[in-house]
Amino acid sequence: MKAAARTATGLLHHLKPEESSTPTSNLTQKTILELLNTRCINSVRNLKQAHAIVLRTGHFQDHYVAGTLVKCYFDSGLGGLDMAIKVFDSVHRPNVFVWNVVLKGCLEREKPWMVLSLYYEMVLSDSRANKFTYTTMFKACGEVGAVDEGFQIHGRCLKSGILFDGHMKSSGIQMYASSGYFPEARKLLELGKYDVVCCNAMIDGYMKSGNVKEAKNLFEKTPERNTGTWNTMVTGYAKNGMFEDSRKVFEEMPERDEISWSGMIDGYIQGGYYKEAIEIFDQMQKQKIRPRRFMLSSVLAACANTGALDQGRWIHAYTRKNSIKLDSVLGTAFVDMYAKCGRIDLAWEVFETMKEKEVFSWNAMIGGLAIHGRADEAVELFFKMQRQKLRPNTVTFVNLLNACAHGSLADKAMKILSSMKNLYEVEPETEHYCCVVDALGRAGRLEEAEELIESMPMEPNAAVYGALLGSCRVHGNTELGDKIGQILLDLDPSNSGRYALLSNIYAEAGKWEKASELRKLMKERKVKTDPGISFLELQGRVHEFKTGDTSHPQAEEIFSQLDSVIERIESEGYSPGKTRVLFNVEEEDEKDTSLKYHSEKIAIAFGLISTEKGSSIRIVKNLRICEDCHSAIKLVSTVYEREIVVRDRVRYHHFKNGACSCNDFW
Ligand code: ZN
Ligand code: ZN
Secondary structure, three states: OHHHHHHHHHHHOOOOHHHHOOOHHHOOHHHHHHHHHHHOOOOHHHHHHHHHHHHHOOHHHOHHHHHHHHHHHHHHOOOHHHHHHHHHHOOOOOOHHHHHHHHHHHHHOOOHHHHHHHHHHHHHOOOOOOHHHHHHHHHHHHHHOOHHHHHHHHHHHHHOOOOOOHHHHHHHHHHHHHOOOHHHHHHHHHOOOOOHHHHHHHHHHHHHOOOHHHHHHHHHHOOOOOHHHHHHHHHHHHHOOOHHHHHHHHHHOOOOOHHHHHHHHHHHHHOOOHHHHHHHHHHHHHOOOOOOHHHHHHHHHHHHHHOOHHHHHHHHHHHHHOOOOOOHHHHHHHHHHHHHOOOHHHHHHHHHHOOOOOHHHHHHHHHHHHHOOOHHHHHHHHHHHHHOOOOOOHHHHHHHHHHHHHOOOHHHHHHHHHHHHHHHOOOOOHHHHHHHHHHHHHOOOHHHHHHHHHHOOOOOOHHHHHHHHHHHHHOOOHHHHHHHHHHHHHHOOOOHHHHHHHHHHHHHOOOHHHHHHHHHHHHHOOOOOOOOEEEEEEOOEEEEEEOOOOOOOOHHHHHHHHHHHHHHHHOOOOOHHHHHOOOOOOOOOOOHHHOOOOHHHHHHHHHHHHOOOOOOEEEEEOOOOOHHHHHHHHHHHHHOOOOEEEEOOOOEEEEEOOEEOOOOOO
């Protein structure tokens, strides 16, 4: 008792002087509520003290105070949901206010099923539901898809004569629409006057179900469209893959808020339109709109995908300037961006300074080292991670084994694979086998790789065979290549890269007939080739080049530069004819010129004319770099005295003085 009195007096110091002199038993409801609503928001200690005061002063009998206390427990997270429910359970015959607090609290903590079961308790307890109760219930039913329950609740509120207000209507619409009950949703919408919040809910429902036409119709009919309605259209179109329409609405909307910008940016990123996402982000900065933390991580992902180092660095400077905390998510996004933009040194720097690191942060750093071929450091980091008592997960092992494959550590890869289950309790999956097969294959240990595939506890997939096929080619094993290639053409008949690889294996062994048969097969099966795209960032702007692409505003200049580049490297021994007999990897098309105009060559020509003499050129390519481009870029690096860094789908190529860091094996 003494202790309770002490703590209570401690908290009372925070109150106004005249109040702190009042004996605690005389505290008014108003004072207690003020205490709960202001002093207990961010302080668990204050909450415990306030709880003690509420109990001791008898205010817990007051439903308004008791409900507010329950709400404080929900908000504080102290003791999790259980604690809040425990306090709720101790309330004697809770009234509708207290019930609403607990229902809403559970809904906000993503426990919709719990909301449903609590509601039935409420019904049994004879407590009368009100419009707040029904609004929460519609939301809960919508989230779990419990439309039957939703119908019952709808019936109940009609029976009790409660009039639908905007919030109730829109949550009902949301519930019906998200479960596909559009006529019911529409009926609710038509009830009374059209209200903009309800129209938004309805439009959102149509968009989520892919009914873009109805969404658009309603959008046009919506009275007093506010920014929220426009936002629903922007994100709705993007979700349906209609980026042009999304952009059009975005451009046309009279006013944009932060949600409009992030909706447009996220839409582009999810659709893989990274360059466009960065452009919008750039526009947003120009209009001095402050990006929120979660948006920064998604824009960083876009930077990583396009190699937009300058833009990524700008975001880094921005977070420093605005003292934005580098938590584990944002910090990891920086690590990933720097590693993928070729600056493993800066990735290290961020990683070292991060105060909060989660397993995914370590994974990103190990993965970054892997694509840079720095296997020893990746392995070292893996052990350091364990010294910090962090448990590696399945992604950690994929990245680690990948590092071993690219760093010629085949034995190490085998050892790690066999220790995964015993030592770390992580079950090896197909992806892990794939990396080890790759590591063995690269080391020329093709038989062992084949044995490993045969010993796999699961059915090997195309990726595993694919890893071996590349090695068969490099090590000139036509027989095994033939065998694996045939398996692959059955397993993965639409992958153009496999045909290309196998065809090259035949061609190099002089089996021309087989090579051309394969080409025919590819045509018969109508296998599509992926368009090659290269990105180059210049002063914060990302330039995009497709194979044979003449859409760039400086196209004329770029192509004449490219012609002169080819001429110069030809005199140094480059001969496109030499590799011409081979089938050119994924992006070959019908045009004769395709080889000469591969996207990375165009990007390099552009880089040569638009960057300072002697500075390095960085390119990101969506597909694996082809041999012809690889040999051409090696020569460009000597002739023009430039360092050229190309990140392709598989790894980094660092071209310098006529050589590449991958040692011609990728
Ligand atoms: Zn190429
Ligand atoms: Zn290379």
